[in-house]
Structures are given as structure tokens and as C-alpha cells.
Amino acid sequence: MNWNSLFSEARITDKVYQRKTSPDRTNFERDFDRVVFSSAFRRLQDKTQVIPLPESDFVHTRLTHSLEVSCVARSLGKIAGKTIIDRHKLADLHASDFGAICATAALAHDIGNPPFGHSGEASISHYFTQGKGVALKSLITDEAKWKDLTSFEGNANGFKILTNYNPASGGNVNLTFTTLAAFTKYPTQSLKTDTDIVKGKVSQKKYGYFQSEKDIFRTIFSHLEVDQLNEYSWRRHPLAFLVEAADDICYRIIDFEDGIRIGLIPFHEGEDLLKAVIGKDFDPQRYNEIGDQREKIAYLRAKSINTLINAASGIFLDNEEALLNGKLDASLIDLLPESISEPLNQILMLSVERVYRSKNVLEIEIAGFNVVGELLDAFINAVNDYHTFGKNLKKERPYSDKLVRLFPKQFLIESDDHYLRTLRVCEFVAGMTDSYAVTLFRRIKGIELPL
Numbered sequence: 001m002n003w004n005s006l007f008s009e010a011r012i013t014d015k016v017y018q019r020k021t022s023p024d025r026t027n028f029e030r031d032f033d034r035v036v037f038s039s040a041f042r043r044l045q046d047k048t049q050v051i052p053l054p055e056s057d058f059v060h061t062r063l064t065h066s067l068e069v070s071c072v073a074r075s076l077g078k079i080a081g082k083t084i085i086d087r088h089k090l091a092d093l094h095a096s097d098f099g100a101i102c103a104t105a106a107l108a109h110d111i112g113n114p115p116f117g118h119s120g121e122a123s124i125s126h127y128f129t130q131g132k133g134v135a136l137k138s139l140i141t142d143e144a145k146w147k148d149l150t151s152f153e154g155n156a157n158g159f160k161i162l163t164n165y166n167p168a169s170g171g172n173v174n175l176t177f178t179t180l181a182a183f184t185k186y187p188t189q190s191l192k193t194d195t196d197i198v199k200g201k202v203s204q205k206k207y208g209y210f211q212s213e214k215d216i217f218r219t220i221f222s223h224l225e226v227d228q229l230n231e232y233s234w235r236r237h238p239l240a241f242l243v244e245a246a247d248d249i250c251y252r253i254i255d256f257e258d259g260i261r262i263g264l265i266p267f268h269e270g271e272d273l274l275k276a277v278i279g280k281d282f283d284p285q286r287y288n289e290i291g292d293q294r295e296k297i298a299y300l301r302a303k304s305i306n307t308l309i310n311a312a313s314g315i316f317l318d319n320e321e322a323l324l325n326g327k328l329d330a331s332l333i334d335l336l337p338e339s340i341s342e343p344l345n346q347i348l349m350l351s352v353e354r355v356y357r358s359k360n361v362l363e364i365e366i367a368g369f370n371v372v373g374e375l376l377d378a379f380i381n382a383v384n385d386y387h388t389f390g391k392n393l394k395k396e397r398p399y400s401d402k403l404v405r406l407f408p409k410q411f412l413i414e415s416d417d418h419y420l421r422t423l424r425v426c427e428f429v430a431g432m433t434d435s436y437a438v439t440l441f442r443r444i445k446g447i448e449l450p451l
Contacts, residue, residue, distance in 0.1 A: 001324045003090055005225040006237060007097065008177045012163055012216060028100040031179045035108045038173050040161050041066075044110060046433035048117040048368075060258060062110045062117075068254060070107040072309060073246035077102030079313040080242060084320065098239065104175070105182035105243045112158025114430035115437040116368030123372035124152040124426055132377050139418040147190040148210045149422060155186055156210045157430050163216050177220045181237035184208040185244050187221060188233035197229050201329040203236040204229075212423060227326055238316075238323045245312040245332040249305055252333075253277075256347045257301045259355040267293055269350070274300035276343035278307050308344075311336055371441045372429060378403055378444055379425045383412065387421065403444065 009027035035041050044062035060068075081098025084090065114120030127133040128149040140146050148156070162183060164174045175183075186208040188198060198204035209217040214232070221228070227235040253274075260270040274297075275282050281303060290296050312332045319335070322328035336344065355361070382403035386393055394401040404412070411424045432440070442448045 001225065001227055001235070001238070003084060003088060003093065006178065006181075006239075007093060008224055010177045010223060011174050012219070013174055026097065026100065027176050028097055028104070028179060031104040031175045032100060032107065034173050034175060035104055035111070035162075038111075038161075040111050040173075040431065041108070043431065043433050046435050047110075047113060047115055048119075048434055060254060062113065065250060065254070066107055066110055069109060069246045069250045070103045072249055072305060073106035073243050074099040074103035075309050076242040076246055076313050076316070077239065079309070080316050083317050087320075101179050101182050102239055102242050102246070104179050105239070106246050108158060108162055108175075108183055109185075109243060109247055110154070110158070111161055112156070112430065113154035114152075114157075114372060115432050115434045116365055116372060119365035119369050120372045120430070120437075121152055121154055123369040124376060124430070125150055126369075127373050127376050128152075131373055133380065133422075136380075136418060136422060140422070142211070142419065144189060144191040145211045145419040148419075149426070151190050151207075152426060152430075153186075153190065153207050154430070155184070155206060155208050156190070156213075157427065159184060159209050159217070160213055160427065163213060177223055178237070178239075180220055181224055181226065182239035182243055184237065185240055187217075187226070187236055187240075188229075189214065191232075194230045194233070198233055202331050202334075203240075203329050204233060210423060212420060235326050236323075236329070238320070241323060241332055242312070242316060245316075248331065248333040249308045249312065252344060252348055252351070253301055253304050253308070255355060256351050257297055259351055260297050261294065264354045264358055265350060267297070270297065271300065273343045273347050273350070274304050277304045277340055277347070279339055281307055307340070308333075308336075311340055368434065368437070371437050374445070375429050375432075375437060375441055376425065379407060379428065380422060382407065383421055383425055384418075386412070387416075406444075 011027075041063075044066055047062040078095045078099035081093070081095035084098070085093055085095060114124060116123075128136065128146075133149070136149075137146060140149070159180070162173050162175050162180060181187075186203060186206040188204050188207050189209060189211065190207040192198055192204070221234045224237065226237055229235060256265065256270060256274075259265040260267060278300065287296065287299060290299055315332050315335045316323070319328050333344070334341075382397075382400040385397040385400035386404045389396045393404065408428065411428045413421060413424055415421055429437070439448075443450060
């Protein structure tokens with residue numbers, strides 16, 4: 001792969017794909033604005049990051065997490081871009097192009113996640129593997145399409161939203177090809193049949209597009225001349241490694257900070273690990289001047305992130321050739337030197353033990369798991385009844401008739417394809433905020449009435 005072909009400002013709606021330039025505002029910068037003003041992005045303000053439905057206004061939502069990841073990604077992109085442009089004499093590119101693309105891809109990286117985080121994602125998959133949705137298998141016979149549902153993936157749902165292939169996605173996002181490729185951590189489909197080719201590659205461990213978007217995906221990655229591994233898998237766009245690193249840095253350090261702030265992790269234990277990550281850049285004199293513990297943790301968090309940005313960008317640049325020719329397919333965070341990786345891994349283990357598996361988090365995730373599954377079942381049945389009974393729905397299935405009236409019209413398609421209809425319901429449920437999902441669940445179950 002080469003950098004000139006990997007950069008394109010083309011969009012899916014373009015009749016002719018060509019590079020466009022503007023001295024004031026590039027299309028890569030416009031991409032950032034398109035994500036910010038999309039309804040799907042706004043809904044991240046009430047979606048779980050670490051602590052579901054937090055009572056404290058300090059801990060992070062998906063929105064604040066995404067903004068922070070975007071800032072880190074912009075820094076990574078600009079640092080790497082400056083060196084790469086000098087290294088390859090890329091006259092038509094600027095370091096700000098690298099930064100804008102990484103910032104936008106990172107801003108959108110969680111845009112397709114269901115309510116209640118990974119618990120919501122697991123609930124959708126469970127519905128089709130062990131829940132009432134198993135009955136739909138006889139109606140969705142295509143193995144790849146069925147796999148999309150039984151292993152529902154927020155990354156693929158995000159790709160659907162950002163390509164605006166489905167008008168129900170929530171706005172005319174329609175990003176440039178390069179930004180979409182940088183967004184895609186897993187450039188493959190859900191069903192893996194050629195396992196020898198994808199084995200051991202971090203880019204292939206999940207998937208990045210539904211069967212409903214496979215043609216669009218192929219168009220984008222072919223246009224950018226990204227290396228293809230097999231019929232359904234491609235290598236990552238190199239900038240996707242920087243976007244992934246930004247997410248890894250933020251969720252490891254900032255989730256850990258949340259845990260310390262709300263008392264799930266003892267201050268001194270957290271303090272020691274963050275100092276270890278910073279290493280030689282730690283300034284004891286400056287640190288000792290800070291009196292408040294919360295400010296101390298904020299200082300350590302900022303210094304840790306700066307250390308990790310410098311380390312990750314250095315690893316990316318040292319391995320640029322290997323990333324371009326596909327000889328390296330690993331997370332940049334996993335390639336950190338032991339002096340940094342050891343305390344960072346301890347931070348992750350402590351976060352899993354004390355934060356992600358805390359009693360409060362688990363109780364709400366369990367509740368969320370059931371809420372998502374019940375909503376999915378109610379609306380899938382209602383939509384199927386709508387297509388079965390048509391104008392007689394109210395008479396034959398009065399409950400389904402009322403649910404269909406609640407169901408947003410942009411998700412209700414006239415199609416005999418059970419896969420497409422079911423996927424639309426999954427999109428609808430996945431697009432809900434935590435609070436809206438709980439409220440809607442309580443109301444359709446008769447637990448509460450609207451005021």
C-alpha cells in the first residue's frame with residue numbers, strides 16, 4: 001500500500017471519485033463537523049462508558065470518552081503525519097490531514113454501540129443464539145447474514161451509520177473514504193471461512209461491516225487500494241492503528257482515573273501505577289506542589305497520556321513499512337516497551353477487577369441485558385406481524401399494531417427479506433440511549449405510565 005492512494009476525499013454520493021482541495025477547509029475537516037452534528041453522535045451523551053447511568057457528574061459517558069479519544073488521535077495523527085510526509089516527500093498531503101482523519105474516526109468510533117455498552121451488544125447476539133430469536137433462523141438461511149445477528153457488532157453498526165447507506169441511520173453523515181477506512185478497525189465480515197488467512201491478525205478478530213453494506217465496503221477499500229486478504233477481508237488502513245491506539249490509551253488511563261475518583265481503586269495504589277507509566281518524565285517537584293488528591297490524579301492522567309502518545313507514535317513510525325506491507329498486524333499498545341506495558345497491564349487488570357466487575361456495574365449491566373433483549377423481541381414480533389397481516393394488523397394483532405405505531409417510520413421497510421427487516425430493528429434498539437431504553441421498556445411492559 002502507498003500513502004497517495006490511501007488518501008481520498010471521495011464520498012459514496014460522488015458520481016466521479018476525485019481528490020478535492022480547499023485552502024480553508026478540507027473535506028477531512030468537514031467530516032469532523034458531520035459527525036458532531038449527527039443525531040447518532042449526540043445520543044452518546046447518555047450511553048454507558050464505564051459506570052452505567054452514573055449519579056456522579058464526573059465519570060465518563062460515551063460522549064466524553066469519544067471526545068477525549070478524538071483529541072489523542074489527532075495528536076497521534078499529526079505527529080505521525082509530519083514524519084511520513086517528510087519521509088516520502090508527499091507534496092499533496094499535510095500533517096493536519098492525518099490529524100483530521102484520525103480525530104474524526106476516533107470521534108465516531110463508538111457511534112454504533114448499543115445502550116449499556118458491551119452488555120447491550122451481548123444481549124442482541126444472545127437473543128439470536130439462545131433467546132426467542134433462534135426461531136428466525138429458518139427464515140434467514142444465508143449463513144453470513146445470520147452470523148451478523150448472532151454476533152452483533154457495534155463497529156459494523158457504526159459503519160452503517162457513517163456510510164448513510166440506510167436513511168434510518170440518523171442523518172446525512174456520508175464521510176470520506178479515507179476517514180471511513182481509518183474508522184474501520186476490523187475490515188472483514190462476521191463469517192470467517194478462510195481462517196488460515198485471518199488467523200492471528202488483530203484486525204480480523206471481530207468484524208466491521210454487515211452483509212447489507214458489503215458492496216459499499218468493497219468499493220471504499222478497492223478505491224483506496226488497500227490490500228485484500230481474501231474475498232471478504234482486507235488489511236487495515238494504517239491510520240486505523242492510530243485510532244485504535246487512541247482508544248486503548250484513553251480507556252485504560254481514563255477509566256482507571258474514574259475508578260480512583262469514585263473510590264473503587266485506592267488513591268495510593270493508582271498513584272503508584274500511573275507514576276510507573278510516566279517513568280522518567282515524572283516531575284516529583286511539580287507533583288508535590290499539588291495539594292488536592294483529585295488534582296494529583298488529573299496531573300498523573302495527563303502525563304501518562306502524553307507518555308503513551310509519544311510511545312505509540314514512535315512505534316507506528318518505526319513499523320511504518322511493516323504496517324503498509326502487512327507484515328505487522330498487532331495493536332500498537334501491545335508493542336510498548338516493558339517499562340510501560342507492565343504497569344499499563346496492571347492498570348487494566350485492576351480496572352477489570354475493581355471497576356468493570358464492581359457490584360453496581362454488574363447489577364445495571366444485567367438489568368440492561370434484559371431490557372435490550374425484551375425490546376428487541378417486542379419490536380421484531382411487531383414488525384413481522386405488520387408484514388404478515390398488513391391492513392388487518394389491528395384486528396389480528398392489536399398489541400403489535402400499537403408497537404408498530406411507536407416504531408419510527410424510517411426503520412419500517414417494505415421488504416420480504418427477513419434479514420433486512422430484523423437488522424433495522426437491531427439498529428433501532430442499538431440507537432437508543434440507556435435512559436430511553438429503560439423508559440420505553442417500563443412503559444411497554446406496563447410498569448409505568450407516561451406522565
